[in-house]
Amino acid sequence: MPNPPLGPSLESLYPNFENLPPGQRRILSAALELFAEKGYAATSTGAIAKSAGVAEGLIFKHFRSKKELLLQLARPLLLEVFFPLSLRRIQAIMAQKHPHLKNLLEALLRERLAFVKQHHRLLRLVIQEIWLHPELLQSLQEQFETQLRPDIETQLKHFQTQAQIREMPFGTALRLILSALMGLIIPRVLLFPDWPWQEEAEIQATLQTLIQGLAPEAQP
Amino acid sequence: MPNPPLGPSLESLYPNFENLPPGQRRILSAALELFAEKGYAATSTGAIAKSAGVAEGLIFKHFRSKKELLLQLARPLLLEVFFPLSLRRIQAIMAQKHPHLKNLLEALLRERLAFVKQHHRLLRLVIQEIWLHPELLQSLQEQFETQLRPDIETQLKHFQTQAQIREMPFGTALRLILSALMGLIIPRVLLFPDWPWQEEAEIQATLQTLIQGLAPEAQP
DNA sequence: TAAATTAGTGAGTAATCACTCACCCAAGGG
């Protein structure tokens, strides 16, 4: 199946989305779709209202400005998009004492790939707008530092003592892992979703490369 | 030096930039700066004209529309930004019979990092707008297929016969290499230019990971 | 039950948008 399926995004991700008034829900959904497709700046509030089937004024009853609509859309979801370790499924895997780094990375990559296929609009929106709205990048950093860094750091240290990852700073290891994962996810889902991807082979090649790459240097 | 220097971008990249009428040059420079900073859609032609110190009407003397200004800015530069192998300096390195993959990748990474530090506005512009203007992505693909693919493919095959890269499809190897390079360049130059980067260590870690990762599997 | 709060409407507004047009000026060419 070459095309990522278009699924409802917000219901399963936005905190207590179902308890919001229906108008606000329709606005958020329509805004996500239009922002992702045409970009924030090129999407008018009139178009959002029309697509949501509500009066334009209602947008400004629920959100003080168009920009706040963007931030309220993106902020609660940033963590979910970029830091999969916050997911319960992955935490469950990490709770086990995994013998091999490969098992963790494979679960991570497969889970993230499926997640992004389902919520590709959201990833698109974030990747498009993070360069233009420094608040987004900053809140992403804050959430990471406070909520995720400790967990990931101990996990990586564990693999380092097991000599599955060679000695290197935490930030470096994180960067190498994330760029390998994103290097598959972004072209697969966002840039060239219609290519005839050999997805399983790409997953295996990515994991193999990452694991060999992170391993300690072979002693001659 | 944590901050990437802001250098003149177009003089050295745009084909026969110096022969263009001065008004057009000022417009292109101002548009590049503003598009990269605020995004294409959020930049008005009035702001471009003001920043360039020309009348707004002059923009439409030289470019049929605002969008064509964007395309004329981006298209001739896409290849330079994303496909460093077109550069003479790198071609010179490739002309030698390199004994080791590492020499090529190291030259590539260092050259690209320096290039992007100098032209970070341009990379920013392309990364921001490529999601919203399919023409950009398409012309990028075309240029790659016709001009670069053959060279790179033979070069990679050469490394495969030397057993420095294990057996894998061309597209896969290219993707793995590009994501490793971009995974250093993008955070270093665009996302967190002000961090206290240990740049030399990051370069070495990236190369080491990539070379180990691409190598044939160790036989037990 | 009166009052206040909340969801939702849709016409209205001042500002801004991309783009046009009539015009100026200088340099060549016949």
Next chain:
DNA sequence: CCCTTGGGTGAGTGATTACTCACTAATTTA
């Protein structure tokens, strides 16, 4: 010496923009 051509000007245009406001209607609170 006229006349075309091309770089450059800046006021003007209709459309679009984000946002406001006076107004229902229904539900909650006192």
